[in-house]
Amino acid sequence: MVQLKLLVLFLVRLVAPLHYEGSGYSSDENFHNEVYVEEAPRTPVLDHRAPRWCYSLNLPDGETACYSPQGGNYRSTLGTRCLLSCDHGFRLIGPRSVQCLASRHWSGIAYCRRIRCHVLPALPNGSYYCSIGVHVDSRCDYTCAPGYLIEGDRSRTCMEDGTWSGTEPICVDIEPPKIQCPPSREKVAEPNKLTALVNWNLPQAKDSADGIITRVKLRGPEPGSELPEGEQIIRYTAYDRAYNKASCKFTVKVQVRRCPVLKPPLHGYITCTSAGNNYGATCNYFCDGGYDRQGLPSRVCLFSQVWAGSQPICVPMKINVGVNSAEAFMDQFFEKRRLLLVSAPESSDRFYKLQNTILQQATCGLDLRHVTVIELVGQPPREVGRIRELQLSDEIVEALRQALHLSRSYFSVVLVDKYGMDRERYREPVSSDELFTFIDNYLLSQQEAALRARSTDPCE
Numbered sequence: 001m002v003q004l005k006l007l008v009l010f011l012v013r014l015v016a017p018l019h020y021e022g023s024g025y026s027s028d029e030n031f032h033n034e035v036y037v038e039e040a041p042r043t044p045v046l047d048h049r050a051p052r053w054c055y056s057l058n059l060p061d062g063e064t065a066c067y068s069p070q071g072g073n074y075r076s077t078l079g080t081r082c083l084l085s086c087d088h089g090f091r092l093i094g095p096r097s098v099q100c101l102a103s104r105h106w107s108g109i110a111y112c113r114r115i116r117c118h119v120l121p122a123l124p125n126g127s128y129y130c131s132i133g134v135h136v137d138s139r140c141d142y143t144c145a146p147g148y149l150i151e152g153d154r155s156r157t158c159m160e161d162g163t164w165s166g167t168e169p170i171c172v173d174i175e176p177p178k179i180q181c182p183p184s185r186e187k188v189a190e191p192n193k194l195t196a197l198v199n200w201n202l203p204q205a206k207d208s209a210d211g212i213i214t215r216v217k218l219r220g221p222e223p224g225s226e227l228p229e230g231e232q233i234i235r236y237t238a239y240d241r242a243y244n245k246a247s248c249k250f251t252v253k254v255q256v257r258r259c260p261v262l263k264p265p266l267h268g269y270i271t272c273t274s275a276g277n278n279y280g281a282t283c284n285y286f287c288d289g290g291y292d293r294q295g296l297p298s299r300v301c302l303f304s305q306v307w308a309g310s311q312p313i314c315v316p317m318k319i320n321v322g323v324n325s326a327e328a329f330m331d332q333f334f335e336k337r338r339l340l341l342v343s344a345p346e347s348s349d350r351f352y353k354l355q356n357t358i359l360q361q362a363t364c365g366l367d368l369r370h371v372t373v374i375e376l377v378g379q380p381p382r383e384v385g386r387i388r389e390l391q392l393s394d395e396i397v398e399a400l401r402q403a404l405h406l407s408r409s410y411f412s413v414v415l416v417d418k419y420g421m422d423r424e425r426y427r428e429p430v431s432s433d434e435l436f437t438f439i440d441n442y443l444l445s446q447q448e449a450a451l452r453a454r455s456t457d458p459c460e
Helices: 002-020 027-032 326-331 350-361 363-368 394-404 432-443 446-454
Strands: 062-067 081-086 090-093 097-099 111-114 126-130 139-144 148-151 155-157 170-173 178-180 185-188 195-198 204-206 213-219 225-228 230-240 245-255 268-272 282-287 291-294 298-300 313-316 338-344 371-377 384-387 412-416 422-426
Touching: 081 090, 139 148, 178 230, 178 245, 185 195, 195 245, 204 213, 225 245, 268 446, 282 291, 326 394, 338 350, 338 394, 338 432, 350 363, 350 371, 350 432, 363 371, 371 394, 384 394, 412 432, 422 432
Parallel strands: 185 245, 338 371
Antiparallel strands: 062 081, 081 097, 090 111, 126 139, 139 155, 148 170, 178 204, 195 225, 213 230, 230 245, 268 282, 282 298, 291 313, 338 412, 371 384, 412 422
């Protein structure tokens, strides 16, 4: 019984603090106001002699230099300090030294990272080759494409600070383009011309760098041009995109084949096409008034540089006074001679004598202007019609008077042109100067005027 009471009392005392839940104090503390402080954990006893206090330190691509308080054989004992360094081409990431701590860990973490330079940019119109990529000591050599020259550093090296030595070069197009002109040529002028139509192929031009030609400039005539006699120099200049230029040239020679220069016949003249004596030129022969042509009317210059045919001659005109009509008589002078008809009532007429004297003194000027003088003097049946010593028949005299309205009763002078037209009349004797002035101003053809302008007056 006593034992049972003791057991109940013990249980009551054990369970009593449960009646103060949430107070934070036990029943004893509540009654006695006591505070219990938890004791700090005890620092373990450090043993510097433990041979492997920290794990073995290993630095890939680098090396460690460790110093232990216990000497060189204790490389990872407590308190050991290690200096860290990386191999060439690597950079240390982390602390340069670490120490083995009581926590059995090293005081820091470090590693060696490979040093890399940035990738070099592409080189326009060129390229580069690197020995070991973008790593330290890698050497990159630059080359330019054909036709380009490198300007700047020819090589660059990746340095330990991660940068490239030198500066980026450039490829410069300094080589001129290639251009080839067509071969020189010679061409004969076409018939009756002093020029030749000449064609040629355009020159072949190519840039030695990128093959692009921006402009080809021509100095000289265009292909397909009519080129004159002589030698022409044609020059082409090609430009590339870098404004480099190259030129080439060739010659075109135009030859005009010529015959010997023709001389006009005595008492005549010639008119020629083109230059007068070049291949294909035609020369036409004409005789002065009062002369007839004997032979070919024209000659042509052949390719062999000789004239076709033989040269004609001019012979004195034969006047036929035995024709049956005035028309037939006048046709002999058509386009050959001008006529000056002098009519007088009798040979003793003072106007006739004066006019006859003037005409005799002007014989040279009359022949130069192709004028034939016809005299009609007197009254029938003793009327005389003559051309110098040639006598005209009475029928021809009468027909001329009627055709030209020439009266026998007074003195008169009539000037007829080469086409038989009555051009001027004089009622009194006309001076040679007045007569020649009228003919020169109004009756000369263009050909006659040109000949008169080129030649001197043989009558002076």
